[in-house]
Amino acid sequence: MENSLIFTKIIHGKIPANIVYQDKIVTAFKDIKPKAPIHILIIPNTFIKSLNEINTNNKNIITHMLYTSIQIAKKNNISEKGYRIIINCNEHAGQEINYLHMHLLGGKKLNPLN
Structure with a gap:
C-alpha cells in the first residue's frame, strides 16, 4: 500500500487512530511512535504530497495547520x-510518508536540533 494512503484512511475513519481534532480542513491524531509525551500529527484532509506542493490555491491549508x-x-x-513544530520535506529531511504532515511535540524539555 502506498504510504500516503494510510493518512487518507485515517481521515475517513477506515483505520483506527487516536484523533484529537478534526474539521473540514485538517485532522490531528496522536503519533503511534511518539518522540515526546505529546506527539501529534496534523494533516490536511486534502492530499498534498509535501511542503513543496503548497501554492496559491492551497496556501491557506498550511496556515490552518499551524493555527x-x-x-x-x-x-x-x-x-x-x-x-x-516540525515539517519534514522529502527524503533527505526524513519525510517517511509522502503526505504533507506537521509534528507537534512537547510535554518535556526537547533536545536541541542538529
Whole structure:
C-alpha cells in the first residue's frame, strides 16, 4: 500500500487512530511512535504530497495547520513551557510518508536540533 494512503484512511475513519481534532480542513491524531509525551500529527484532509506542493490555491491549508497546532498545544497545557513544530520535506529531511504532515511535540524539555 502506498504510504500516503494510510493518512487518507485515517481521515475517513477506515483505520483506527487516536484523533484529537478534526474539521473540514485538517485532522490531528496522536503519533503511534511518539518522540515526546505529546506527539501529534496534523494533516490536511486534502492530499498534498509535501511542503513543496503548497501554492496559491492551497496556501491557506498550511496556515490552518499551524493555527490548529497552537490550539492543540494550549489544550494540552504545553503552550507556556514550549513545544516544537516540525515539517519534514522529502527524503533527505526524513519525510517517511509522502503526505504533507506537521509534528507537534512537547510535554518535556526537547533536545536541541542538529
